[in-house]
Amino acid sequence: MTKFVLIAALGAIASVSAAGPAAVNLGKAGTYAILSKSGISTVPTSAITGNIGVSPIASTAITGFSLKMDSTNRSATSTQVTGSVYAADYAAPTPEDLTVAIGDMEIAYTDAAGRTPPDHLNLGSGDLGGKTLGPGLYKFGSTVIIPTDCTISGLPTDTWIFQMSGDLTMAANKRVKLIGGALASNIVWQVAGYVEVGAGAHMEGILLVKTAAHFRTDSSLNGRILAQTAVTLQSSTVTQPYLGRFLAQTADILV
Template sequence: MMTIAINDMETAYTDAACRTGPGSTFVGVGAGDISGLTLTRGIYKWSTDVKFNTDLTLTSSATGVWIMQIAGTFTAGPGAKVILADGAQAENIFWAIADALAFDDGSHGEGIFLAKTMISFNAGSSLYGAAFAQTAVTMISTDIEAVMVSLLI
């Protein structure tokens, strides 16, 4: 069962990381620092590490889909939160991260996180969604509320 789960995660990661159109594709938004931005639905690609240290807002209708393709690490700074607006749904947000994912103290994420290496959740961090890593997950006093996952494959 473990092998099947890992293979499914790797397949989902590859699918999300390689997605293109048909909607808008945004490359390098915020030059890797997406603190304070509001992002509408679409595919976002970064060839760098990505971080946010203040709130990040994702806004669209309930049918809007985001695919975040990050070639490096992804870090949510202390107290930083992903906020959903105008009906956006966590189950429609896919984060394909080629390296590590880190939720710092008190940070909050929304969506399905697919990390090629590891995920760490520091004290007081939280997630509404799901988090899958190919190597390791570390959780310190973390609150995770799962959503139904309908992967892209």
């Protein structure tokens, strides 16, 4: 019964026309929950589901994770990471693979930043608090703030790109909510400045960040952090997104 429900759910998704911009191709960067060029740190412990990696900087830039090398010296493990840890000074082919992933991250950033024309320009003067955001391309010539909860509404096939020339800041204990089947994997935040997610706040989507990403105490993300400088975590939870989660929920509802 479940098998047929999943097939029906897949068919229903495939038959719905997607709204929003063409998806951003993350390439090999899409195999990481966190990818950084300058380092990843956590104080105190965090919980990450997915791989993390740094390049071209060495593994000494991954701090607070108590890394344990595997027998091949190609990757490491951490009790805080459900996945593998990679760095540019590990054994081949890890350095080469990371070079490709970093290149793909930068290509994805350039792609997202260059999309035109926007469906929405400077919506709310950069204040997304209290808003419900349908699929589309959103462009902001400023910093974007999320001082109160906001909602992203759409189907599993819909896409969102948020372009901003400044920073992205989210107040403490606020949430980005998904409704209607919207998927974090289809939401891209292209940020020319830095990202700061306040203590206890929850974010959704793929963060393509030109500079740093800071996640304060007990903050969380369903998505990916792909940063061109440093990522700092404070007892944060980062979970890479999966399409399978929606299909499983759909199956539960229909059965």
